[in-house]
Amino acid sequence: MTLAVHVRATLGGFSLDAAFDAPSTGVIGVFGPSGSGKTTLLRCIAGLTRGTGTVRIGQSTWQDDGAKIFVPAHQRGVGYVSQDANLFPHLDVRANIAYAAQRARGDSVPPIEPIAERTGITALLARSTGSLSGGERQRVALARALARNPRILLLDEPISALDEPSRREMMQLIESIVAGSSVPVVYVSHSLMEVTRVADTLVWMSAGRVNRWGPVGDVVARIEFGRWRDNDAGVVIDATIERHDDTWGTTLLRSPWGPLTVPRDSRQVGGKVRVQILASDVSLGLAPQADSSILNEFPMRVLASEQLDAGRTLVRLGPRDGSAAVLLAHVMRVSAERLGLYNGRDVYARVKAAAVLGTAG
Amino acid sequence: MTTADTRAIALTVALATTTTVLLLAIGAPLALWLSQTRSRARPVLEAIVALPLVLPPTVLGFYVLVALGPLGPIGGVWESLGGPRLVFSFPGLVIGSMVYSLPFVVQPMQAAFRAVPTSLVETATLLGAMPFDRFRTVILPLSRHGVLTAAVLGFAHTVGEFGVVLMIGGNIPGRTQVVSIALFNHVERLQYGDAHVLAGGLVAFAFIVLFAVYSFNRRFDAARP
Numbered sequence: 001m002t003l004a005v006h007v008r009a010t011l012g013g014f015s016l017d018a019a020f021d022a023p024s025t026g027v028i029g030v031f032g033p034s035g036s037g038k039t040t041l042l043r044c045i046a047g048l049t050r051g052t053g054t055v056r057i058g059q060s061t062w063q064d065d066g067a068k069i070f071v072p073a074h075q076r077g078v079g080y081v082s083q084d085a086n087l088f089p090h091l092d093v094r095a096n097i098a099y100a101a102q103r104a105r106g107d108s109v110p111p112i113e114p115i116a117e118r119t120g121i122t123a124l125l126a127r128s129t130g131s132l133s134g135g136e137r138q139r140v141a142l143a144r145a146l147a148r149n150p151r152i153l154l155l156d157e158p159i160s161a162l163d164e165p166s167r168r169e170m171m172q173l174i175e176s177i178v179a180g181s182s183v184p185v186v187y188v189s190h191s192l193m194e195v196t197r198v199a200d201t202l203v204w205m206s207a208g209r210v211n212r213w214g215p216v217g218d219v220v221a222r223i224e225f226g227r228w229r230d231n232d233a234g235v236v237i238d239a240t241i242e243r244h245d246d247t248w249g250t251t252l253l254r255s256p257w258g259p260l261t262v263p264r265d266s267r268q269v270g271g272k273v274r275v276q277i278l279a280s281d282v283s284l285g286l287a288p289q290a291d292s293s294i295l296n297e298f299p300m301r302v303l304a305s306e307q308l309d310a311g312r313t314l315v316r317l318g319p320r321d322g323s324a325a326v327l328l329a330h331v332m333r334v335s336a337e338r339l340g341l342y343n344g345r346d347v348y349a350r351v352k353a354a355a356v357l358g359t360a361g
Numbered sequence: 362m363t364t365a366d367t368r369a370i371a372l373t374v375a376l377a378t379t380t381t382v383l384l385l386a387i388g389a390p391l392a393l394w395l396s397q398t399r400s401r402a403r404p405v406l407e408a409i410v411a412l413p414l415v416l417p418p419t420v421l422g423f424y425v426l427v428a429l430g431p432l433g434p435i436g437g438v439w440e441s442l443g444g445p446r447l448v449f450s451f452p453g454l455v456i457g458s459m460v461y462s463l464p465f466v467v468q469p470m471q472a473a474f475r476a477v478p479t480s481l482v483e484t485a486t487l488l489g490a491m492p493f494d495r496f497r498t499v500i501l502p503l504s505r506h507g508v509l510t511a512a513v514l515g516f517a518h519t520v521g522e523f524g525v526v527l528m529i530g531g532n533i534p535g536r537t538q539v540v541s542i543a544l545f546n547h548v549e550r551l552q553y554g555d556a557h558v559l560a561g562g563l564v565a566f567a568f569i570v571l572f573a574v575y576s577f578n579r580r581f582d583a584a585r586p
Contacts, residue, residue: 048486088485089503100488103489
């Protein structure tokens with residue numbers, strides 16, 4: 001199944017001209033700075049904004065101007081969660097979810113309890129929406145979107161308005177929902193780190209255009225440094241679990257750069273996991289280091305580097321065999337100078353920490 | 362209080378109730394359209410709706426009389442279809458009152474409908490609600506104070522009308538004689554005692570109604586998150 005979108009829309013002075021045909025099995029991440037047209041793109045998919053062009057999902061055509069087809073938004077069966085939960089203030093939590101269930105796609109009304117359980121809001125069902133915290137509101141919004149029994153789930157910056165702890169919880173919830181259902185998901189965010197956590201396919205947008213789209217690793221490797229927010233820089237790779245070492249409490253992964261040791265993971269040997277490595281957790285040296293506490297060291301080559309601010313430089317590294325698995329490293333500018341990190345220089349990258357995000361699709 | 366006064370009060374209540382119910386039914390879709398449209402016709406319609414606010418009731422009454430009369434565009438067609446005479450009758454009063462009270466019903470509803478966040482209406486759309494469903498389940502409940510204000514103002518304003526009724530209804534006790542006209546009759550005949558009863562009653566009624574509306578809106582505001 002694919003989500004094929006070719007839309008143009010003009011709103012005020014802004015114009016959107018976006019096209020991609022992404023596999024809709026798994027998560028399609030849409031990344032771009034604010035004002036790049038991500039929300040307008042989602043609104044065109046949902047049918048809230050009528051641009052020109054075509055929108056197709058699997059066998060269904062939602063818009064095809066050539067064939068004069070435009071399925072109205074209320075018939076598309078879209079589950080939509082935005083930055084603001086948009087809960088109905090005159091209905092309590094249960095009634096908000098029931099609103100969606102009563103109008104759900106298909107013949108039967110989905111029961112509310114199992115959905116509430118999946119989203120962890122069973123205890124909130126009788127509450128009024130005004131008494132909920134930001135994180136709770138987003139959970140309820142997600143539950144309501146699921147109660148629609150949607151054809152596709154559109155998540156527009158679903159965690160952006162939350163504080164840090166709620167963000168983590170909501171992200172985990174989204175990951176578990178994504179893992180446990182076959183509904184295609186489009187996840188929109190201005191944070192690359194956030195989309196790369198969940199996305200299988202990445203659509204990278206700026207100024208109303210799609211710069212590049214494709215498998216998440218391919219696109220991430222080609223995004224310019226300037227696109228990263230400072231604290232955001234990092235890469236995501238898929239790795240395979242090679243073996244567990246219970247004596248030391250570690251798990252050995254096979255990564256594109258070589259063997260990668262992470263804290264003991266609960267998944268089985270042979271399983272695929274997604275691993276995130278932040279640029280701030282990578283340091284560089286010119287020679288391999290035996291007397292270090294760091295386990296993970298890879299021979300790499302400097303591909304490019306860019307000064308972030310007065311003191312720091314962001315370095316892009318690739319494996320020496322020329323393969324695509326890019327690694328990013330933050331180093332002090334003075335170190336970059338001293339090591340002579342010119343492009344093409346062979347270095348050793350030491351990874352202080354690698355976080356296993358979850359099962360890779 | 363005379364028998365004629367009692368009948369005038371009953372007639373006034375019946376007139377105000379009928380007018381309010383009909384105006385809510387007609388005014389709601391009009392207010393909804395006005396609150397959502399970007400059409401260029403909107404200011405034209407808004408001006409027409411607001412006209413009764415500024416025109417002397419006698420002007421309105423005069424045109425309604427002409428229109429509803431046996432030779433008028435509405436009255437003529439109505440009577441040629443076999444309808445009973447509209448002027449000097451209760452239905453005629455209702456039509457006149459509807460014109461007279463139109464802005465008092467449409468404007469509060471329009472403002473309340475416009476205040477419902479578009480994002481909530483869009484959310485209902487995405488959850489599968491058709492246009493009338495969205496109006497019934499989202500827009501109307503979220504603007505209930507505006508609808509209540511519209512109903513109360515429409516009712517109270519109709520109770521207080523004089524000029525329009527005088528022009529089209531005349532002064533037939535028990536048929537078209539409303540309280541404000543009965544009051545006028547008392548004063549003409551120097552029956553100041555009876556006039557005081559009706560006038561004082563109207564003042565008390567108007568105050569209670571407005572007090573109720575403002576208290577309700579205050580409580581509503583306080584209850585909002």
